[in-house]
Amino acid sequence: MSEDHSFSRRIPPGDTLLRRVCDTCGFVDYENPKIVVGAVVRQGEQVLLCRRAIEPRHGFWTIPAGFMELNETAEEGARREAREEACADIRITGLLAVYSIPRISQVQLIYVAELTGGFAPGPESLEVRLFDWDDIPWDELAFPSVHWALRHRREVWEKTACAPFVNPPGMLGDAFPGC
Structure with a gap:
């Protein structure tokens, strides 16, 4: 993208979420995790x-x-x-x-x-x-x-491989505010 493009937040055609979209060419700048x-x-x-x-x-x-x-x-x-x-x-x-x-x-x-x-x-x-x-x-x-x-x-201390764990129930990682 050249530096003369400006972006605005809008819902692109066929999408359901607000995205950064180039006002000149319609490029969608997806922001992902x-x-x-x-x-x-x-x-x-x-x-x-x-x-x-x-x-x-x-x-x-x-x-x-x-x-x-x-x-x-x-x-x-x-x-x-x-x-x-x-x-x-x-x-x-x-x-x-x-x-x-x-x-x-x-x-x-x-x-x-x-x-x-x-x-x-x-x-x-x-x-x-x-x-x-x-x-x-x-x-x-x-x-x-x-x-x-x-x-x-x-x-799983004695194992080298196992089915992966996920977040503990109800925990989304926000126990330490501000970090």
Whole structure:
């Protein structure tokens, strides 16, 4: 699209929702949810968590995860995020969960993975650690979906693959307002 096009919100012919439509040529600029990919990474009986060095939720713990990039598979994105946030190489063994978070227009694909080497904080992490289950800082987790993913992983701890989980009943990811 050239920069001289202007857009207005209207319902295009054959559609039912307001969309951004080019006033010159009629191009419909569809705005769609963002896809987040990540993994609950294990090494033995421990899980890998990253303390966020960026907003939102700076200083809180999360699993390695982030937005998918163009031209990559979801699995490639999850491996890339583990490298970026934890300088970690991982082996993905299955899909753990698909979470829908409509408040922030996200769909999250969370994988089961094993750590295959060392780890260290990447540029988006203040600290990276392996935690025993009883030592996970539950009150310092960044997002509801991190809670869900860790608990869902625990439910299938001895398995490498399972039918994917979805949001817990009645939960749409808005337990932490403003993030």
